[in-house]
Amino acid sequence: MLDMDKEEEVLVLAIESSCDETAASVVRNGREVLSNVIYSQIALHTVYGGVVPEIASRKHIEKINQVIEQALLEAGKKLEEMTAIAVTYGPGLVGALLVGVSAAKAISFASGIPLIGVHHIEGHISANYIENKELEPPFVCLVASGGHSHLVLVKDYGEYEIIGRTRDDAAGEAFDKVARAIGLGYPGGPKIDMVSKEGDPEAVHFPRAKVAGAEYDFSFSGLKSAVLNYLNSCEMKGEKVNAADVAASFQKAVIDVLVEHSIHGVRQYGYDKFAIAGGVASNSALRAALERECQKNGIRFYYPSPKLCTDNAAMIGAAGYFEYKKGVRHGFDLNAVPNLRLGEGIR
Ligand code: KG4
Ligand code: ZN
Numbered sequence: 001m002l003d004m005d006k007e008e009e010v011l012v013l014a015i016e017s018s019c020d021e022t023a024a025s026v027v028r029n030g031r032e033v034l035s036n037v038i039y040s041q042i043a044l045h046t047v048y049g050g051v052v053p054e055i056a057s058r059k060h061i062e063k064i065n066q067v068i069e070q071a072l073l074e075a076g077k078k079l080e081e082m083t084a085i086a087v088t089y090g091p092g093l094v095g096a097l098l099v100g101v102s103a104a105k106a107i108s109f110a111s112g113i114p115l116i117g118v119h120h121i122e123g124h125i126s127a128n129y130i131e132n133k134e135l136e137p138p139f140v141c142l143v144a145s146g147g148h149s150h151l152v153l154v155k156d157y158g159e160y161e162i163i164g165r166t167r168d169d170a171a172g173e174a175f176d177k178v179a180r181a182i183g184l185g186y187p188g189g190p191k192i193d194m195v196s197k198e199g200d201p202e203a204v205h206f207p208r209a210k211v212a213g214a215e216y217d218f219s220f221s222g223l224k225s226a227v228l229n230y231l232n233s234c235e236m237k238g239e240k241v242n243a244a245d246v247a248a249s250f251q252k253a254v255i256d257v258l259v260e261h262s263i264h265g266v267r268q269y270g271y272d273k274f275a276i277a278g279g280v281a282s283n284s285a286l287r288a289a290l291e292r293e294c295q296k297n298g299i300r301f302y303y304p305s306p307k308l309c310t311d312n313a314a315m316i317g318a319a320g321y322f323e324y325k326k327g328v329r330h331g332f333d334l335n336a337v338p339n340l341r342l343g344e345g346i347r
Pocket of ligand 2: 146310311
């Protein structure tokens, strides 16, 4: 039977390759994930203590077609059934981005299916639409990943205003650097998250940085230096370092700042909904602290499950859907833009 009120089915094949995950996904109508395939290169980069861009690009080339085919297979769909192809075109590592962008352009050219370039951060934010079916803008979103720490007003689908950003290191970057210093290895975030459960967050007092004249901006490099100084001074004095206490105290310092800025921003701008996104958003202590503070302040709190916080293509499919609905289409001149700013798309 024909249902005249049924919304047109929009199937987006999404591709993400901006850093060290080769990912593809099929998303229906922006909120329903039919497949979410992620080939993680983390094990490859661990031996170097961080992502090696050249190795990442080469591995993306090796894996991209396989991952795309797997995404279609798991979704039970054929390429011809796709309404659009969405791909991350920035920000990220240029060589890594180029692999996804080239694959998407080639598939779009060969099939005639429209191409949509997606901003990686818009993808992270849009991960919230997948499991929170009722979530609609406006809301405030804290995006904390390995490369970014942004406090963003999501005014409408695809309409953003950044009210706070980091002046130096991103939150995830600080997690990774501190983890390396206390011997936990890469990637540091999940390891610090785990180890901190055994430590005392009040054991060492680390600074909570404020940026003069920019109340929502972040700065994490001073905190990172404070941890390094603490470790050095322990070594000079011959004192044994309790890694769990240092991890927990560092984590608490990051969380205090993220929570304070976020709640303050939501209240000052008069919003009543708040969401988190990016790899650091999967941090268990951060989620617990935000849950508590949002409840205290009458703010509705949204978060994606951890698999949708770290890099994936389902979030790009969600963002791509809303861009598609707005009429955004890109030409074959779409290029990788490593330092692409939010809201500065090539339209
Ligand atoms: O969003 P993402 O996967 O990639 C970027 O776009 O950067 O974020 C990766 C970052 C890494 O710095 C990683 O250490 C951090 O997210 N991260 C975490 C946790 N899981 C990942 N940080 C704190 N706690 C976690 N549980
Ligand atoms: Zn990311």
